[in-house]
Amino acid sequence: MFGLEYKDSRMLILVAILVALAPFMLNPFPEGSGMAQFNAGYPDLMQRFVIFGIFAIGFNILFGLTGYLSFGHAAFLGVGSYAAMWMMKLLTMNVVPGIIFSVLVAGVFSLAVGWISLRRSGIYFSILTLAFAQMSYSLAYSVLTPITGGETGLQPKVTDPRILDGSLAEGTIAKANFFGLEMGSSFELQLGSWLFTFNAGYYLAAVVMLIAFYISIRIFRSPFGLMLRAVKSNQQRLNYTGLNTKPYTLAAFVISGMYAGLAGGLMVAMDTQVGAERMFWTASGEVVLMTILGGVGTLIGPVLGASAIKYMENILSKINSDILHQWFAFLPDGLEEFVITLIYPFIGKGWHLTLGLIFMAVVIFLPGGLVEGGQRIANLFKRKMLGKDARDNKSQPTE
């Protein structure tokens, strides 16, 4: 399908189905029950899943294929956000021009940054990208305030020109829309005690994510992708064969920068505001965490990692000690206190600790991330079922 091999098209279709049915699957617990706080099927969080999925997919094209570890990718996301915001302010609240423009601007910006940074590799490349990102962040905060809004950031205002939109009725605010379909509008479905929300913005972002995912599969399977992998395994040897690797790495850098810009544009489309903190280097660190956690160099890994981290950020951080007391109420009093004291540092405000520990464990024991973990478990079952035959060809390379 679409020029994909059977295995890849199967994965694409699987992802498409998962994404389309996400409002159902992420809401497994009935409304009002004690477990309802684990429901992730609300629009805001689902949008974040797919948007950060795009961001991580793009980062993976650079880091997973070429092995260049960029610590400044949030800059492209931020630049994309600002670009989309300006399109919305100047042209129209329709999100399409904004998203297209954000990709273009992020592409040009990443071309400039990549052209300089890619003159070095290894740790130096990481530091250079970090330096550029921190510079963009500082500038957006201080000198570029007329463009970026400084500390307050940018929001659409009533006084914006919006030359393509008609004038607004008195007392209404312009909302981000897709040819008239408002991004914030949702359709709610009540089934028994379950409540499912189908949000327009989420489905727009999901479609964009599927396209981005498809493109990334094509890149992974193309001769170009093979060349990038060659850069990762031995750049020197490639150079000795008389091949200039710079255009390939630069292309990968720009593509992943454009993915980041796309994610930034979508973020603005869903929630019309931008602030400079989006470009801070911890945001760049976050996408690194997502990609590693899910599985570097795998197709689906970054999406998994992004969803896992965003889920933890939004759900795990909500659990407080009262909820813990509810859960462990069945234990004897002393034991209950003990168990809660043990668990408490890892949840609620301390969820970063859990994240850090999981991340370290993944880097140490499972360099292929969640995907490798899944494969290992699957292999374990396969071997048990097939017995001896499967044991010989168990070492399948991770993609």
Added chain:
Amino acid sequence: MEAIILQVLNGLDKGSAYALIALGLTLIFGTLGVVNFAHGALFMIGAFCAVTLSRIISISRTIIDDSQTDFLGNPLKVDVPYVYDWFGQATGDVIIDWAVPLSILFAIPIMVAIGVAIERGLIKHFYKRPHADQILVTFGLAIVLQEIIKYFYGANPIPTPAPDAFRGSFDFGAAFGFDPNVIIYPYWRLVYFSFAAVIIASVFAFLQFTTFGMVVRAGMADRETVQLLGINIDRRFTLMFGMAAAVAGLAGVMYTPINSPNYHMGMDFLVLSFVVVVVGGMGSLPGAVLAGFLLGILESFASMREVLTILPGLNQIIIYLVAIIILLTRPRGLMGRKGVMED
């Protein structure tokens, strides 16, 4: 002229912190070949050693003092620190006042222990893995250390004052024949600078003039040969990691009066310290120190009002700008050695 001297002085204290952290980073990189992203967290833990010690010292018991009464005539409750009981009130006050400098003694064993534990427990397993993996695992470690500190001390900065003797400012101008009150400089920053100078000098002296240091330097130059001579270089390198952690920790301890410590101060310094290391040249100890002071002073010059009117925002980006220029024009940094971490 006064303005220039003032800016140089202002750059010195920040430069000292950069230099100390960068020195530790370079020590670790030069000996073990590991890029340690958790080094900022070690700086932060050092700062919290000072917080901890000053809290331990001022642990008090509450007594009811009949000689003092509040406005209703009830006897007043008074907190009496235990140090009063042990050393008497006068000495006790001095001890509480000098909590931050005293923390140096407290921090050294703790930091060395933490450093050795990190090296033996975690980093040892990453020598053979690519640099990207080392960066990632130490990055994860930094997050974990940060969150542990946040859990115990909260997210707000904790003010930790310097001893009263260093509260004021030193009138530099008057001492050197300029107009008084033009070049004034807080005493504690002078202390910080001298302290940093002493630490840096002792690290260099240790490496240069002791047998242990000689072996370490030999190991940095050619690890394999040193091992073939029957020397257990791994143990010495582990100790060097502990020493680097102690240097970072001491930098943190002494920095607390300048900037109230909070749990993410390490990360803020780490990014800049990496830039410093790269500017100085990967693996070059003098380069790290030189670049630390250089960038600290440059940063303070860039924040002069005269400069900012011409180039607004320069103070925010000057360090990164310098780093980019240096990396592109002098790929090995200011004093980088050949063959260390070449592309």
